Amino acid sequence: MSNVSQKSSSQKALTYLLIIVCVIAMNIYSNRKYLINSFNITPQEEITLQDSRVKTFLEPETYNKLVKVLSGYSIDSLLMKEDISESLVIASSRALKSVFDPRDLKAGSRVTISYDWRDRKKFLGYEIDLGYDQSVVVKRDKTDNFIANIVEKEYFTKVFNGQGVIDNTLYQSGIESGISPNVIMNLMQLYSFDVDFQRDIVSGTEFEVNYENYLDDRGEIIKHGNILSAVLKIDGTRYPIYRFTTDDGKSDYYNEEGKSARKALLKTPVNGAYISSGFGMRIHPISSYTAFHRGIDFAVRQGTPIYASGDGVISAAVVSNTGYGIHIRIRHPNGYETLYGHMVSHAKGMKVGVKVTQGQIIGYVGSTGNSTGPHLHYETRYNGKFVNPSSIKIPPGRTLEGKELDRFKIEMEKVKLHF
Numbered sequence: 001m002s003n004v005s006q007k008s009s010s011q012k013a014l015t016y017l018l019i020i021v022c023v024i025a026m027n028i029y030s031n032r033k034y035l036i037n038s039f040n041i042t043p044q045e046e047i048t049l050q051d052s053r054v055k056t057f058l059e060p061e062t063y064n065k066l067v068k069v070l071s072g073y074s075i076d077s078l079l080m081k082e083d084i085s086e087s088l089v090i091a092s093s094r095a096l097k098s099v100f101d102p103r104d105l106k107a108g109s110r111v112t113i114s115y116d117w118r119d120r121k122k123f124l125g126y127e128i129d130l131g132y133d134q135s136v137v138v139k140r141d142k143t144d145n146f147i148a149n150i151v152e153k154e155y156f157t158k159v160f161n162g163q164g165v166i167d168n169t170l171y172q173s174g175i176e177s178g179i180s181p182n183v184i185m186n187l188m189q190l191y192s193f194d195v196d197f198q199r200d201i202v203s204g205t206e207f208e209v210n211y212e213n214y215l216d217d218r219g220e221i222i223k224h225g226n227i228l229s230a231v232l233k234i235d236g237t238r239y240p241i242y243r244f245t246t247d248d249g250k251s252d253y254y255n256e257e258g259k260s261a262r263k264a265l266l267k268t269p270v271n272g273a274y275i276s277s278g279f280g281m282r283i284h285p286i287s288s289y290t291a292f293h294r295g296i297d298f299a300v301r302q303g304t305p306i307y308a309s310g311d312g313v314i315s316a317a318v319v320s321n322t323g324y325g326i327h328i329r330i331r332h333p334n335g336y337e338t339l340y341g342h343m344v345s346h347a348k349g350m351k352v353g354v355k356v357t358q359g360q361i362i363g364y365v366g367s368t369g370n371s372t373g374p375h376l377h378y379e380t381r382y383n384g385k386f387v388n389p390s391s392i393k394i395p396p397g398r399t400l401e402g403k404e405l406d407r408f409k410i411e412m413e414k415v416k417l418h419f
Contacts, residue, residue, distance in 0.1 A: 062114045062124055071107040075128070082113060084123045092125060092138050095146035100128070100136045114139070127151075132214045132223040155214050157225060163208035163418065166201060171272065173207070182224050183211050188271055189307075189359060190241060190253055191232060193263040206233040210415045226251075229415040240417060244408050246400070258400035258408050265336060266309040266358065267390060270365065270376050273298035279388040294386045295339070295379035302344055302374040304365040308356040309338050309378075309389075317351050324377065325369025328362050338389075341377035342369050 069078060075096065079089045096102060110129040116122035125139035125146065132155055138148045164177035174184035187209055188197060195201065212225025231240040241253040241261045253261040276299035280292065308330055315337070316329035324341035328350060331337050344366025356362060367374045380389040400408050 060117050063117050063120055065113045065115070067111050067113060069105055069107055069109045069111060073107070075102050075105055075111070075126075078111060079113070079123075079126070084113075088123050092123075092146045095148040096136065096138050099148045099150050100130075132216075154217055155222060157212045158215055159210055159228065159415070160213055161208070161210050161418075163206070166205040166207065167203055170197060170201060170205075170207060179209065179211075180224055183209065183227065185271060186227055187230055189266075190227065190230065190261065191239070192266045192268045193261060194239065195232065195234075195267070197268060200234060202235065205235075206419065207231065208417050208419060210417070227253075229412075229417055231417045231419065233419060238419075242408070242412050242415065244400070244411055246398075246404055252398070254400060254408065256412070258405045260398040262358070264310050264332065264334065265338065265380065265389075265392060266307065267392075268298070269307045269309040269338075269340065269378055270298050270300055270304055272304065273300035273376065275299075276375055279390065295341075295377050296389055298376040298378060299373070300365050300375065302364075302366055305347075305361045306340050306343065306363045306365060306376055308358060308360045308362050309380075310336070310358045312336075312338075312356060314350060314352055314354045314356060314362075317346055319346075321368055323369050325371060326363070326366065327369075327377075330356060330362075335383040337381040339377075339379040339381075341379070342366055342371045342375060344368065344374075 065082075067078065067082070069075075073081075076089050076093055079092070080086065093102065105128065112127045112129075114124040114126060116124060125137070127135050127137045129135050130150075133153055135151050135153055136148060137151050138146055141147050162174065162177050162179040162183070164173050166173045170188060171181075171184050174187070175181065187207075191197075207230070209230040210228045212228060213221045214223040214225055216222050226243055229240065229242045231238055233239075240256055242256070243251060244254055245251045255261060275296055277293055277297035279294070279296055310330070310332045312330040312332040314328060315331040316327070318324070318328075319326050324339065326343040326345060327339060327341040328343070328346060329337065329339045340363060342365075343363040346363045347361045350356075350362050365374055365376050371377075378389055380387050380392065382392075
């Protein structure tokens with residue numbers, strides 16, 4: 001019985017072994033493509049540093065220090081303040097004078113002083129920022145002598161869009177919308193032909209402006225450019241304007257119909273003011289008598305620039321402390337004349353016979369003559385008769401026609417406004 005038992009056990013073991021072998025064989029067959037590929041090893045590729053994305057560290061040649069010119073400093077005193085030897089200052093200044101007059105250096109100008117990267121005491125030269133498009137570079141050549149050159153700087157323009165709703169003033173709302181003060185002031189001057197910013201603007205007035213900025217190679221704004229298009233929406237009525245250059249090379253602003261936005265006279269020849277006294281009968285603030293007020297008083301802080309409301313010739317430039325005080329009278333075409341009273345001073349060069357252009361600064365707000373406080377007294381005469389400056393209706397100066405009008409409409413689409 002024991003032999004039979006052993007034989008039976010051996011047969012069972014053999015059977016189990018065959019089953020295991022069959023299972024393994026079936027697994028190998030079904031997974032053959034994975035097993036075969038695992039033994040096909042791809043040869044290693046040699047990778048060099050040149051082929052990789054890893055770049056070696058390049059040690060810079062110079063160490064640059066940016067400083068600003070303080071009031072009363074020359075380029076020489078600025079360099080001496082940086083502990084640069086007098087001999088090097090004199091040598092570099094001699095080179096500078098060959099391309100730039102050091103006396104033209106203005107306070108606040110940026111100067112980049114260069115030193116050797118490894119020897120921070122070795123002075124190599126400097127660069128003076130002359131504006132958004134130029135700089136003057138003074139540097140050592142291979143013989144250690146200084147040379148100077150005017151260099152054209154790289155910059156590009158980018159169009160920005162600003163918009164908002166006026167709650168108080170256009171200026172304040174524009175600032176809150178992130179628009180530069182310079183752009184807002186230009187915008188107000190462009191609209192001062194048709195809009196009285198004290199009486200016409202109401203809460204809820206919408207505005208939008210597309211304008212250029214000049215940017216350097218780091219993307220920083222270095223100068224504000226032109227306003228390309230703008231719109232004021234007052235009580236549901238749109239007042240759009242677009243910048244356009246005509247065939248004769250003159251750039252100006254036009255409405256959607258191609259009519260010039262500029263008029264013969266501005267409504268408001270001073271920015272940031274409010275009307276303290278209108279045109280017509282009033283009680284005089286000094287004499288207390290009822291009298292006819294022949295102009296408009298704009299209350300504004302002393303020293304605020306006063307603009308010529310239109311092209312013309314100065315017919316009177318008076319310095320007095322009675323009546324109108326220090327004032328200017330301008331004779332304009334087509335029978336118009338304007339007067340600007342109570343100035344603190346005239347602008348430089350303002351005298352009888354001088355031609356002025358619209359928007360040119362002719363003086364500054366003061367309180368000279370019969371005045372109770374800083375303000376501009378503004379009068380307008382037409383053919384010798386006093387007229388209300390706010391009610392003058394003057395047609396636009398130029399209207400585009402023909403091919404110019406067609407080109408204007410094409411250009412207008414490029415700076416299209418949202419509302």
